[in-house]
Structures are given as C-alpha cells and as structure tokens.
Amino acid sequence: MLKYQQIAFEIEKYIEDNSLQQGExxxxxxxxxxxxxxxxxxxxxxxxxxxxxxxxxQVRGSGIFVRRHKRKGYMSLLSNQGFKSDLEDFHVSSKVxxxxxxxxxxxAANNLNLTLDDDVYYVKRVRYINxxxxxxxxxxxxxxxxxxxxxxxxxxxxxHYIREGLGLKVGxxxxxxxxxxxxxxxxxxxxxxxxxxxxYVETIFHLTNGSPxxxxxxxxxxxxxQFFIQATNHLL
Amino acid sequence: MLKYQQIAFEIEKYIEDNSLQQGExxxxxxxxxxxxxxxxxxxxxxxxxxxxxxxxxQVRGSGIFVRRHKRKGYMSLLSNQGFKSDLEDFHVSSKVxxxxxxxxxxxAANNLNLTLDDDVYYVKRVRYINxxxxxxxxxxxxxxxxxxxxxxxxxxxxxHYIREGLGLKVGxxxxxxxxxxxxxxxxxxxxxxxxxxxxYVETIFHLTNGSPxxxxxxxxxxxxxQFFIQATNHLL
DNA sequence: CATTATAATTATACCGGTACAATATTTCAA
DNA sequence: TTGAAATATTGTACCGGTATAATTATAATG
Numbered sequence: 001m002l003k004y005q006q007i008a009f010e011i012e013k014y015i016e017d018n019s020l021q022q023g024e025x026x027x028x029x030x031x032x033x034x035x036x037x038x039x040x041x042x043x044x045x046x047x048x049x050x051x052x053x054x055x056x057x058q059v060r061g062s063g064i065f066v067r068r069h070k071r072k073g074y075m076s077l078l079s080n081q082g083f084k085s086d087l088e089d090f091h092v093s094s095k096v097x098x099x100x101x102x103x104x105x106x107x108a109a110n111n112l113n114l115t116l117d118d119d120v121y122y123v124k125r126v127r128y129i130n131x132x133x134x135x136x137x138x139x140x141x142x143x144x145x146x147x148x149x150x151x152x153x154x155x156x157x158x159x160h161y162i163r164e165g166l167g168l169k170v171g172x173x174x175x176x177x178x179x180x181x182x183x184x185x186x187x188x189x190x191x192x193x194x195x196x197x198x199x200y201v202e203t204i205f206h207l208t209n210g211s212p213x214x215x216x217x218x219x220x221x222x223x224x225x226q227f228f229i230q231a232t233n234h235l236l
Numbered sequence: 237m238l239k240y241q242q243i244a245f246e247i248e249k250y251i252e253d254n255s256l257q258q259g260e261x262x263x264x265x266x267x268x269x270x271x272x273x274x275x276x277x278x279x280x281x282x283x284x285x286x287x288x289x290x291x292x293x294q295v296r297g298s299g300i301f302v303r304r305h306k307r308k309g310y311m312s313l314l315s316n317q318g319f320k321s322d323l324e325d326f327h328v329s330s331k332v333x334x335x336x337x338x339x340x341x342x343x344a345a346n347n348l349n350l351t352l353d354d355d356v357y358y359v360k361r362v363r364y365i366n367x368x369x370x371x372x373x374x375x376x377x378x379x380x381x382x383x384x385x386x387x388x389x390x391x392x393x394x395x396h397y398i399r400e401g402l403g404l405k406v407g408x409x410x411x412x413x414x415x416x417x418x419x420x421x422x423x424x425x426x427x428x429x430x431x432x433x434x435x436y437v438e439t440i441f442h443l444t445n446g447s448p449x450x451x452x453x454x455x456x457x458x459x460x461x462q463f464f465i466q467a468t469n470h471l472l
Numbered sequence: 473c474a475t476t477a478t479a480a481t482t483a484t485a486c487c488g489g490t491a492c493a494a495t496a497t498t499t500c501a502a
Numbered sequence: 503t504t505g506a507a508a509t510a511t512t513g514t515a516c517c518g519g520t521a522t523a524a525t526t527a528t529a530a531t532g
Contacts, residue, residue, distance in 0.1 A: 002515070023446060028482065039517050044484080052288075052470045057408060059445050060483040061525030067446070069410045077413075078467040172293060174305045175465040177313075179415055179435045179458035197433030197458070199415045208469075209295050209495085210259060210303070222415035222433070229411040229465070231314040233444075234288045238485070264512060275487045280514080296513045297495030445525090 004045040007036050011046065012055050015066055022068040026056065029064070054230030067230075074228040077175070077201075091130055096155050097189075098124040101143065108140040111204050111215040119143035123154050126189050134224050136189040139216035146213055162213075171208035177201045182219070190221045197222040240281040243272050247282060248291055251302055258304040262292065265300070290466030303466075310464040313411070313437075327366055332391050333425075334360035337379065344376040347440050347451040355379035359390050362425050370460050372425040375452035382449055398449075407444035413437045418455070426457045433458040 001009075011026070020026075027035070032043045047064060050056045057067045104112065104120045114120070121141040127134045139158075141149065146162060153161045162168050178200055187194040198219050205214040237245075247262070256262075263271070268279045283300060286292045293303045340348065340356045350356070357377040363370045375394075377385065382398060389397045398404050414436055423430040434455050441450040 004515075030482085039519095040483095041518085042516060045515080047483095049470060052468075054408070057442075057444075057446055058483065059525075060523065061481070062445065063482070063525095065446055067408065071412060074412055077465065170469055172290070172303065172466065172468045175467060176307060176310055176462070177464075178462040179433045179456070181433055197415045197417055199435075206293075208293075209298065210293055210301055220415070226412065226414040229313065229413075230408065231411060232288075232408045233406055234285055240485075266512085275489095276513095277488085278486060281485080283513095294513065295495075296493065297511070299495095299512070 003038055004042050004049065007032075007038065007043065008046040008049045010036075011050060012053075015055065020066045022066055024066045026064040026066065051232065054232070069228060069230060071226075071228065074226045077227040077229050092134065093128045094155050095126045095128070096123070096151060097126060098122065099149065099151055099154050104140055108215050111202075112140060112142050112212045114142060121146060121149045123149070123158070125154070129224055132224055133190045133192075133221050135218050135220045136186055137216060137218045139214055142211075142213045145207070145211060168213070169208040171206050171210070173203050173205045175201060175203045186219045190219070192221065192223075199225050239274055240278050240285065243268075243274065243279065244282040244285045246272075247286060248289075251291065256302045258302055260302045262300040262302065287468065290468070305464060305466055307462075307464065310462045313463040313465050328370065329364050330391050331362045331364070332359070332387060333362060334358065335385065335387055335390050340376055344451050347438075348376060348378050348448045350378060357382060357385045359385070359394070361390070365460055368460055369426045369428075369457050371457060372422055372455045373452060374454075375450055378447075378449045381443070381447060404449070405444040407442050407446070409439050409441045411437060411439045422455045426455070428457065428459075435461050 011032075014020075015026075026032075029040060029043055033040055036043065047056060047058060051058060054067055054069065056064055058064050100122050101119055102122050103116055104114055104118065106116065108114070108120060109116055109118070112120070120143055121139075123137075123139045123141070125137045125139075127137060141158075145168065146166065149158070149161075153165075159170065163170060180198055180200055181195045182190065182192055182198045184194045186198060187196065190198075199222060201218045201220070203214075203216050203218070204212050205216070206212050247268075250256075251262075262268075265276060265279055269276055272279065283292060283294060287294060290303055290305065292300055294300050336358050337355055338358050339352055340350055340354065342352065344350070344356060345352055345354070348356070356379055357375075359373075359375045359377070361373045361375075363373060377394075381404065382402065385394070385397075389401070395406065399406060416434055416436055417431045418426065418428055418434045420430045422434060423432065435458060437454045437456070439450075439452050439454070440448050441452070442448050
C-alpha cells in the first residue's frame with residue numbers, strides 16, 4: 001500500500017476511533033507531517049483522498065475538519081463496487097435467477113463496446129436486504145475481461161471476485177437513473193404491485209484503463225432504497 | 237484564475253472544439269508541460285481536476301484519454317449549483333409560490349445548524365423545463381449567510397446570485413434521495429396524479445468553510461427527471 | 473469598547489527534481 | 503510467425519523548497 005493511502009487510512013481510523021464529530025478540527029498539516037514523517041505533499045495527497053471520500057474538508061487559513069453526513073439507513077449510490085462494502089452493516093443476500101454465457105443485446109453491446117458476436121456473461125438476480133427485496137438486477141459482463149463466472153461467485157459478491165480473484169482494477173463508472181412505474185415482471189420479482197414506483201439505475205463500470213466490463217440495469221424497491229451522495233464542488 | 241484551472245479550462249475547450257470522442261488520446265504530460273510552459277505538477281493538477289469532473293481519465297504508462305458519457309436528456313445530479321449551469325441547453329424557468337423571511341422548522345434548523353429562533357428565507361417554487369413541470373421545491377436559506385433575497389432573484393438562479401452577488405463560495409453538499417409516491421400537494425403542483433412516482437431529493441449545501449447555508453427539499457416529476465452521475469473509484 | 477490595522481497561522485499554488493510502476497513497443501530467439 | 507525478453511514511454515509517488523491567499527489572533531487606535 002502506498003504511503004499516502006496508508007496515512008489516509010490511519011487518519012480516517014483516528015476519526016472513527018475517537019468518534020470525532022462534524023466540524024471538529026484535526027491536527028494541522030505540519031503536525032501531521034512530523035507525526036507521519038513524510039513530506040508536505042504526501043500529507044496533502046492523503047487529505048485530498050479523504051476529501052474525495054467525503055471524510056474531511058479543508059479550509060485555507062483555518063484547518064482541516066471532519067465532514068460527517070451519516071443518516072442511518074441510507075446507502076451510497078457511488079460505491080462502484082457493487083454493494084457489499086457499503087452494506088456490511090446491512091445483510092445483503094442474492095438469489096440467482098439466471099446465469100448464462102450468451103451474446104449481448106444491442107443495448108449491452110453498445111454500452112460495453114462490443115459487437116453482437118462477442119460473448120458476455122448474463123446475470124439476473126434478486127437481492128435482499130434484511131429479508132426484504134432490495135432490487136432486481138440484470139448484468140452483462142464482457143467475457144474477454146471477466147473470463148469466468150459461476151453460480152457460487154454470482155451468489156456472493158461479483159465485484160469482490162473481480163478484484164481479488166481476477167486481479168482486475170475497477171476505475172470509474174457512468175451511472176444513469178430515472179424514476180418510473182414497475183412493470184409486471186419487476187413487480188413480480190420485488191413482491192410489489194405493477195405500477196408502483198421504482199428507481200431504475202443503469203451503470204457502466206470501467207477498469208482503470210478505461211475498458212467497460214460491466215453493464216448493469218437495476219430496479220430498486222422504492223421502500224428499501226434510500227441513497228446518499230456526497231458532492232464536492234470542482235468549480236471553474 | 238489560477239494557472240491549473242486556466243489550463244484545465246483550455247484542455248476541456250480543446251476537447252469540445254475538436255469534438256474528441258471517448259477513448260481518444262490527448263498529448264502526453266511532457267508535451268502539455270512545454271505547451272503551457274508550466275511544471276509537471278501544475279499540469280498534473282489540471283488533469284486531476286478534469287478527472288474529477290469526469291472529462292478525462294489517465295492510465296499510467298499509457299496516456300491521457302477522453303472520457304465521455306453524455307446521453308442526451310440526462311442532467312447531472314451533482315451540480316451543486318442549483319441547476320442553471322447544467323441545463324443551459326434546456327430552458328428552465330421558475331414560478332415562485334412563496335418567498336418569506338421566517339423561523340425554520342425543526343428539520344430545517346437541524347440541517348442548517350440553527351436554533352428555532354434564527355431567521356431563514358423560505359422559498360417555495362415550481363420549476364419548468366421546456367414547458368413541462370420539472371420539480372417542486374422548498375428551500376431554507378440561513379439568513380445570517382444569505383442576507384437578502386427578493387422575488388426577482390428567486391425567480392432566476394439563486395445560486396448565481398449567491399456566488400456573484402454575495403461573493404460566497406459554495407463548497408460541498410450532502411444529498412439524500414429516495415423514491416416514493418406523490419402526495420396530493422406535490423401532485424397538484426406538478427400536474428400529476430397523487431400516487432404517481434416521485435424522486436425526492438434533500439440537499440444540504442455548504443460553503444467552502446463548511447457552513448451549511450441551504451437546506452432544500454425537491455420533488456421531481458418522474459417523467460422529466462433523468463439523471464447521470466460520474467463516479468470515480470477512490471479505492472482503499 | 474468597538475473598530476481598524478498588523479501580525480501569525482494555515483492550507484494551497486507552483487516550481488523542479490528523482491525514483492518507480494504500469495503499459496506499450498521493439499528486439500531477438502525459437 | 504510466435505512468444506518471450508529487453509527497452510522505451512508515460513503517468514504517479516514522493517521529496518523539499520518558495521511564495522501566496524484566506525483566515526484567525528493580536529495589537530493599536532480612536
């Protein structure tokens with residue numbers, strides 16, 4: 001692990017362990033420099049990372065402060081890791097409806113930069129949270145990147161397998177969402193009535209090298225889906 | 237404007253003007269250094285900024301590439317600037333239902349770190365996009381920060397006024413959202429039927445110094461609200 | 473005592489450098 | 503021609519420094 005990541009990790013841990021509240025001040029840069037015995041730019045990098053994660057905010061001339069959102073029951077929309085890591089507290093489980101190696105739909109091919117001849121793993125699941133239906137999910141994985149999937153992997157965390165098992169590095173993702181009414185199939189899977197509200201989210205996941213490897217379409221049970229996002233102003 | 241912002245701006249302009257497509261390669265760091273006559277770290281900073289904005293992605297050992305999402309009709313959820321800037325293409329207008337200096341609700345006070353004795357501007361609007369209802373919005377502004385509002389300001393872009401008129405610097409924001417069914421009042425304002433789906437978004441806007449100055453509750457017309465988010469993996 | 477000017481604190485911009493890790497290209501052997 | 507090994511390319515980590523902008527604390531002033 002890199003120095004600046006390690007330091008960011010320790011600072012975050014320090015905040016958690018001492019349960020510092022929103023607005024509380026952290027030691028100043030110079031103190032942190034000495035404490036961790038690294039240069040200013042390394043500390044700065046650590047703090048930038050924590051700022052991106054929404055853990056702290058910095059004010060020139062003033063200091064470094066704890067940023068804390070945290071409403072209970074909300075989950076992050078931006079975890080580009082599937083869920084798992086977000087929802088450790090919550091108990092998320094999956095029921096696999098379908099797992100098949102097949103040709104992509106036109107839509108999937110477009111979003112994954114594939115032709116209709118290429119191979120994709122198609123995964124259809126229903127996910128549960130604390131016994132309730134959370135979402136209904138259809139995913140297409142580019143077979144030339146995600147070379148293998150099986151029932152066991154798919155019923156656990158696919159992303160964990162992608163990172164640890166396959167050694168792939170997940171980079172950025174493009175997320176598109178809208179609200180609509182449940183159709184019959186979705187309602188069926190979620191145990192709701194057709195016509196009830198849904199949050200529909202399409203995500204295209206990319207590796208750090210920019211290759212899209214997963215196109216997924218998720219329909220959320222509106223009763224279970226409360227999300228939060230932490231935004232930071234990249235002005236200009 | 238700072239050097240690295242200026243450079244970021246020019247690079248982005250270059251991409252737009254030459255309408256570079258997703259995956260196209262930009263000049264390498266050293267070329268950019270020479271071209272803009274700045275040090276490596278400044279160029280790096282520019283590119284970090286563009287990476288945050290979702291304009292480019294960088295691959296070590298390979299290069300700097302254009303990242304392009306852009307589906308038409310989707311608007312960014314993360315614009316912590318109200319809308320306006322996002323939706324320049326779209327025509328957004330507002331009808332002010334109510335504008336009043338009053339005491340905050342308990343909820344507003346909590347989210348703005350105020351007491352029930354403090355003053356807030358309360359703004360209630362319906363916003364339209366291309367003639368259709370886009371959303372119904374209730375906002376509370378901390379009077380001690382946003383010292384003045386009037387009908388004219390509120391019917392235009394409040395955030396533009398906050399930045400330009402008041403010289404305040406908008407920093408980060410916490411966003412909470414869920415999906416539900418429209419109640420009677422909301423349905424009325426949006427011209428939909430009660431029980432129809434809604435996207436409900438609460439946002440707490442902060443200045444760069446961390447002070448929350450605006451708590452807003454927005455209910456979107458599900459037919460008009462398609463959003464995108466560009467996420468980047470701050471691992472660890 | 474309140475206001476203003478001055479100084480100290482603190483994060484950020486920017487420079488220029490070395491080392492290194494990930495990727496791409498070329499070379500060479502089989 | 504294929505594949506592996508060597509080399510070049512390219513972005514990132516990290517160092518250490520100076521200067522500056524925003525804020526906070528202190529001193530001076532009326």
